[in-house]
Amino acid sequence: MGGKQVTSEAPRETTGERSTGEPSRTEASLALSGDSTRLAQVRRFAASFLTTARGAAGVLVRVETVEAVQLIVSELVTNALRHAPGPALLGLSISDGALRIEVSDSSPVAPAARVPDPARVGQHGLEMVTALARSVSVETAATGKRVVAVVALA
Template identity: 35%
Template sequence: MQVSGVYQGEGADIAAARRLVEELFARLGSVGTRVAAAVAVNVKLVVSELATNAVKCTAGPFGVDLRVIAGAVEITVWDTSTQVVTAMAADPLRVGSHGMEIVKVLCGGFTTTPTVTGKRITARMPLRSAAA
């Protein structure tokens, strides 16, 4: 199962990307697949962080693709920036710039793939929480 959205790169698009997560989970529910509330919240957080990076660091459109593969949600966000994305080292005194650090912790890492028009960031999150 897959849902996708393409956005202009405006602040309101971050909330629209989060609604895409709700659409995916509604579709899963319609076929009898329940997702724990904590997992849904964490997937929304990852999408929100990746969309925020796309809006803040790119002067152009971005897209979000969410796919369910082998018991996990594959979250892919593409944008038009060639800027390398990395998770900064943990620093409790730093204000801001924690987005990729959050993605890394929640998903166990992420990959960045250069494209002809920018880059694609992909992370995976299991549909079942570790406690389930």
């Protein structure tokens, strides 16, 4: 793994609702370190977040949307843990009928989707994320970058 140190720190989860003047905003985050062995946990975390939002906040979420979100978070977290040293942070927030997925990592290098090539094996993750999300962007942060995917819930 090119000298990357792998740690086994347990993920930290935070959830909550905050009043921002916006209608019904729900948020959660999951800190990850080291390796991609926790991808099943990342997918469960996203599904659980959406299930909770459906019940607690009355947000309409289709099963197909939950499955798409699980794929998106899996791909974005995999990229963050594979291509950046240090920990990653997954943030989920719902506002105005959309889910904002944020994955922050310590690398300043922005990911780039490759040209679609059905003969290529692998490296289709960002292609899939772009196809499933309403929008995908990269924001520069003081300590790296944040990849943001927005998914319509209704």
